[in-house]
Amino acid sequence: TPCFLIESYYANGVAANYVGRKHPNIECRKELHTFLKRMYDAVLSAKYGRNQYESMRANRESLPKNPFVFSCFHDYFEDYGTTQFLMKELKTACPEADTRFISFYDMKIDDEGIPLEDGSHATLLYRLHPMELLIDEQTPDGEPLGEMFLDLYEDDTFALFNPPESIILQNKSFMSLVYALYLTDQFFTKPDRDIIEKYLAPSYFENDFSALDDGLYIQKEIWGREGRHVQVVQKRGDTSELYMEKLVDNYDDIVCRDSKKVMYQDFIQQKRFTHTVDCGVKDGFLTLSSFMLGDQASAVGCRFSPEEIAGTEAYFVPLLIE
Structure with missing residues (x-):
C-alpha cells in the first residue's frame, strides 16, 4: 500500500528515537534514496542514451528541462502527504532533479504528453491513483482519457x-496463479518452491472453489481494497455459507475497481495481540508488510486492527528491536 510509506520509512524511526531504541528500518531511507537515484538515472539514460547522458553529467553540462512530476488529488490528505513525501525524497536523492507537483484536477494531456505551465512536458510521472481505475476513465466529453493516456x-x-506492468501484482488472483504454478512442480526452482510453501497461503481461482475440500476459506475481490467485501466462508460439499464478513463504514469512500471475480485462500487463524491505542487497551490482530524497491525487500511496517480483517480502522504500530 503506497500510503504506508511515511509510517514505514519515516515515522517508525521517529518513534524509535523517542523511546531510545533501534528499529529494523534504520538503513531503509538510504535504500529508498539509492533506488530513486537509480530510477532517475535510468529514465534519463533511456531518453538521451547512456553515453550522451553520462557525458552531460561528466562535463557538468546542464540538461534540458526534464520535469519529474508527482500527482494525486490534492484534497485527499493521505494521498497528498504521501506524494509530497516521495517527491521530497527524490529531491534529496537527486538535488539536480526538476521536481514538480500537479493536482489531478489540473492535469492535461496533448499530443506530446503531459503539458506543464512553462511550456515543457513531463519526463516522468508518479501518480498516486490505481492503474486499474485510470484505464477506464473518460473526459467530461466522453473521450477515453485512460486509453489516450x-x-x-x-x-x-x-x-x-x-x-x-505493476497492475499484474495489484490483481489478487496473481497469488492464485503463483500457487497453481507451484502445484505443477514444474515451473519454479526448489528454492522458489520453498519460499512459496512457507510464505504464501494456499490460493485458488474462483473456478477451482467447487473442487476444494470442505473447510474455511477467505474470499477476496480480485480488485478489492481496504477490506471491502472480504468474507470468510464455510464450504460444505457443493454449498458454502457466510462465516465472517468485513463490514466497512465508509464503503462509498473506498476507491477501487468493481470486481466481477473473486479468489480464495485457506483461512489461517491469526494470533491475538493486546495493544495500547489512543482510546485505551484493545485486543486485535497485526498485519505485517514489506515494501519492495524493484526486486529488493526494504522497509517493513506494522498495522494493528481490533478486527480480524483489517481495513481503514487499523492503527500504525512502530516496530522496535529488543
Whole structure:
C-alpha cells in the first residue's frame, strides 16, 4: 500500500528515537534514496542514451528541462502527504532533479504528453491513483482519457513510476496463479518452491472453489481494497455459507475497481495481540508488510486492527528491536 510509506520509512524511526531504541528500518531511507537515484538515472539514460547522458553529467553540462512530476488529488490528505513525501525524497536523492507537483484536477494531456505551465512536458510521472481505475476513465466529453493516456505512455512521451506492468501484482488472483504454478512442480526452482510453501497461503481461482475440500476459506475481490467485501466462508460439499464478513463504514469512500471475480485462500487463524491505542487497551490482530524497491525487500511496517480483517480502522504500530 503506497500510503504506508511515511509510517514505514519515516515515522517508525521517529518513534524509535523517542523511546531510545533501534528499529529494523534504520538503513531503509538510504535504500529508498539509492533506488530513486537509480530510477532517475535510468529514465534519463533511456531518453538521451547512456553515453550522451553520462557525458552531460561528466562535463557538468546542464540538461534540458526534464520535469519529474508527482500527482494525486490534492484534497485527499493521505494521498497528498504521501506524494509530497516521495517527491521530497527524490529531491534529496537527486538535488539536480526538476521536481514538480500537479493536482489531478489540473492535469492535461496533448499530443506530446503531459503539458506543464512553462511550456515543457513531463519526463516522468508518479501518480498516486490505481492503474486499474485510470484505464477506464473518460473526459467530461466522453473521450477515453485512460486509453489516450496509456497510448502516450506507449509512444514514450513520458515515463511512469510505477509502470503499467505493476497492475499484474495489484490483481489478487496473481497469488492464485503463483500457487497453481507451484502445484505443477514444474515451473519454479526448489528454492522458489520453498519460499512459496512457507510464505504464501494456499490460493485458488474462483473456478477451482467447487473442487476444494470442505473447510474455511477467505474470499477476496480480485480488485478489492481496504477490506471491502472480504468474507470468510464455510464450504460444505457443493454449498458454502457466510462465516465472517468485513463490514466497512465508509464503503462509498473506498476507491477501487468493481470486481466481477473473486479468489480464495485457506483461512489461517491469526494470533491475538493486546495493544495500547489512543482510546485505551484493545485486543486485535497485526498485519505485517514489506515494501519492495524493484526486486529488493526494504522497509517493513506494522498495522494493528481490533478486527480480524483489517481495513481503514487499523492503527500504525512502530516496530522496535529488543
